Amino acid sequence: MIAEIITIGDEILIGQIVDTNSAFIGKQLNKIGVDVHQISSIRDDKQHILNALTEAQSRADIVIVTGGLGPTKDDITKHTLCEYFNDELVINEEVLTHIEQLFDKYIKSPISEINKKQALIPSKAEVLYNEFGTAPGMWISHDNTVFISMPGVPFEMKSILINHAIPKIQERFDRPSILHKTILTYGMGESRIAEIIEKWEDNLPDFIKLAYLPNLGRVRLRLSARGKNKELLEKGIKDAVEELQPLIGDIIVGYDEDESIEKVIANLLTENKLTLSLAESCTGGKIANSFTAMEGASKYFNGSIVPYATNIKSKVLGVDFGIIKEHSVVSLKVVEAMALQTKQLFGSDFSIATTGNAGPTKGDSDAEVGTVCIAIATPKGIVSEEFVFSNHRKRTIGKAMNKSLEMLQEQILKHLS
């Protein structure tokens, strides 16, 4: 079962929008054992669309097309599909009624001629209902390939895909199994891991494929198994993961690809009724944002301060200015004082403090660009460490966050053990 995705729209090719739809579609298809072979982003151009449809049909059982279904003149997907299928557009009464209801409820104006045209669909198409918008999804079978066309607006596409297209694919196609297992590791580089597990990798069964997904000090290892016998795949993955344990068990922090370290820490804190506060000079709010983006943050997150200007570190946070003067603003002494002050000020069990120079130019300290000091204050004491992460601002901030979380997790686990 092979699928291809075609996303239509000049705005993707000139980089005005990032195509997030394809990743969403890929993930959903993958879950039901449909294998995405290629994603092609193409122009709002009739001939280009026709060529892409022909090529995709020659390789795939399912072709998913998004975009180009709006009411305006630059949207030509529907007409082009008609030409490709040698079909004609007809008014679909059900869709027309839906459009009229949407206008009545949200726009509070009569439906325009332009919007009426959104109810035109190829006569051979089955409608995939679009709860949130006026452009319907369409399902067209043609020479042993199924074509699914959906609007490019992400939340409309998602609703059509999940509620209508995926169930229909499951109903109409026999599919092989695809299983993935993601192993999250911390604190070791991709190439060092590869050396350690080389023999294990060479001995993986043929139906299992390994991929390395490195990201700022974290490396995810993704095992993908594919075949007809689901039990065999499950056993293969289980065995492979078990054999990995003695090799790199000490750097494995989790297995669920969706489980981030923030989530793991949030769960640890919540379950044990522990609280956290932050002083983020170098990381500038990034860690606070990563916790507060998750629901339930108020259960463990007391708050945070970004003492960005040097004088704020003493004036608001209460770090002794003498320490800053003596040791410089990027120093272990200062970051420890920041963490301890924050813990006290916010009345939390743990606190993280970061201070550093992310660059590109030197700031209020002589510290080399990329230098970051991190401290974790715990119920029993404090740990701190100095790093030189990189010469790239966002990378240094990202690495400082990841390292802070790693250090915090270690201290929480130590506290609980």
Added chain:
Amino acid sequence: MIAEIITIGDEILIGQIVDTNSAFIGKQLNKIGVDVHQISSIRDDKQHILNALTEAQSRADIVIVTGGLGPTKDDITKHTLCEYFNDELVINEEVLTHIEQLFDKYIKSPISEINKKQALIPSKAEVLYNEFGTAPGMWISHDNTVFISMPGVPFEMKSILINHAIPKIQERFDRPSILHKTILTYGMGESRIAEIIEKWEDNLPDFIKLAYLPNLGRVRLRLSARGKNKELLEKGIKDAVEELQPLIGDIIVGYDEDESIEKVIANLLTENKLTLSLAESCTGGKIANSFTAMEGASKYFNGSIVPYATNIKSKVLGVDFGIIKEHSVVSLKVVEAMALQTKQLFGSDFSIATTGNAGPTKGDSDAEVGTVCIAIATPKGIVSEEFVFSNHRKRTIGKAMNKSLEMLQEQILKHLS
């Protein structure tokens, strides 16, 4: 001048990562008059890569390939390029020295055999220096097409593209002109705009194309002009924009697509030597992070506090607890007090405060999920407003940030006028 982009990696096809590289590359090529015809995301599979290279070469003058250049076994781009070009891998001494320096500085361990292999490049390739990583970019001319291969790690790719690939393209190719002008509108639907400007659209010169890009109440209209005579294109776009003014001038809010509002505010503050501080209860660090991610933040950003727990709002920030008790924590009175206290505490000219309930459940207040209060303290006073944004946590936080920035910008402009 036609380019195609090929992104290699199973992780894109199974939706584990979103391909943001292509949009960045598309935008940069577009700026220098190179037209991206297609973006293809393909598997880590030799035959698939070879097919994609052949197809892209048949259509394009420049083929840009990203991904598959890591040190591990699943990364096969380099070997496949060698097969395609009938070439062989040779050690590049310059790259090897660079890798050794990176290891010496950041990894503090001797270079491994696996990493040494990163210095292998096809003998026909010119190196595009990768300042931030071990996998070099490569430039290979082959049968009138130029192939550019870069690692998939976004910040490494960006640096290679901007500093090396783009200048080389500009130097080696004659290019036609492509001009874009994006018109930002607010508060009118796509189809209603289309009706109003239909005649204008029909009368656009042939070399100008119009696209509608709708997104949650905002519709961007993009005009693209293409041709040899840059002056003619400029005049065509200028005339078209002028003719649009009497038709929809009242809903046009801006023209520049690139400039984020954070960047605009950062420039305004820096140029006028003004400073900013934040109290982000509802937005939880997101606004601070958006400013501190940009270099030069220390010139205007004094700092921020995330008074997440209700008691922190009074204990650390100093908001009178009586006000919180009387008006509830999500109220205009409280958010105004937060902004004023923050401005004073951090000694800044402006401050933003947010408090709200992003959901999914109600917190320390009875406010409906999605309710957010925002205040801007200015050198002369304070403004505040209450909103109900959405029933989706991240969406509410994002909208609260955008609205805060919009309100801040308005107040800064008012102050400066």
